[in-house]
Amino acid sequence: MTPVTQAPLVSLEGVAKHFGTYTAVQKMDLQIHEGEFLALMGSSGCGKTTTLRMLAGLEAPSEGVIRLDGKPINDLPSWSRDTPMVWQSLALFPFLTVIENVEFALKMRGLGRTERRRRAEQWLDRMQIAEFAGRNISQLSGGQRQRVALARSLVIEPRILLLDEPLSALDAALKVRMQSVLKTLQRETGITFVYVTHSQSEAFSMADRVVIMSRGKIEQIGTPQDIYRAPRTRFVADFLGSSNIFPGQLTRDGQGRPVLATSSGDFALPAGNAPGIAGQAASLTVLDTRMQIHPQPPQGARNSVAARMIGEEFVGATATIHFETDNGQELRVQKSHEDLADLSLAIGKPFYLSWSPADGHLVQE
């Protein structure tokens, strides 16, 4: 958990990065707390790596201040930040064995041979690569190299570890296993992780807080649960891809209650989440797991829409059913196989989809 009252370990205050006339990172404010696992997430080119490189001192901010323990570090070169902030790099020494690579930083810090071997072996073990200790780097697969690189960064137990897509070379099964290894290690050691990824499943399964970036700008910062349940902007809802999105205009129904007028109908809004002025553009998002499918028009449902089934996808215990409304909007509903059993699903068949107003979430355009 992130202690809110504690002073931040690292803070970025109005930090921006320009390359010539191109702005890779727009002015951003971000606080990183001691012991937290923070993921920077966003699509390719959104400025994640540039943000991480500025933290590491590999890139100087064009504007703003970066503080570590309250002290500005903008002008400190990366080598003098080596502790407590470590950049997890894949560049292993090809002329050293696996264990020598892991021991290297300890040797540079003057640790005796027995102690550094003991610590290196411990980390190889934790990374499940102890069997490769004596091998040359050239004899390892990409995924094994990534794990050696992780062991090499963690062996010195830095205060902050900066990681840029550290699991990208692993296959799907190993990636899932390493996610839980990394998360456990992070918790046990209390090392602050700043972790760049474009993968939603990585960010959401490991991080305490996720920063979602788009075009050099922070779109939302929050716990995975908060972001999933309540995306702040249309971009975030689109990016996560787990919600149906109805763009429209705020207005009121005959009884003066706020509704969103969309091309698929007027929809009731969740209580307490209906800000804004009548006429203002907004979008209603509804998680695909929160929608119901009916063969007949649902009685008493305030929010429902007619749609034809156009496809289905099976993922383990659940299925995602795709629909299209009369005006061409695609919608999806995710359900367990048991929930779908009585519906006699068939491509082309008409259905009605409904959801409770409380399951809708209004976002800015």
Ligand SMILES: Nc1ncnc2c1ncn2[C@@H]1O[C@H](COP(=O)(O)OP(=O)(O)OP(=O)(O)O)[C@@H](O)[C@H]1O
């Ligand atoms: N040294 C540089 N000179 C000019 N432009 C740069 C430089 N470094 C990065 N950029 C640009 O800044 C933008 C952000 O790059 P960055 O590497 O931070 O993105 P990213 O979110 O990490 O993307 P990816 O997931 O593809 O690694 C990109 O458009 C990139 O082309």
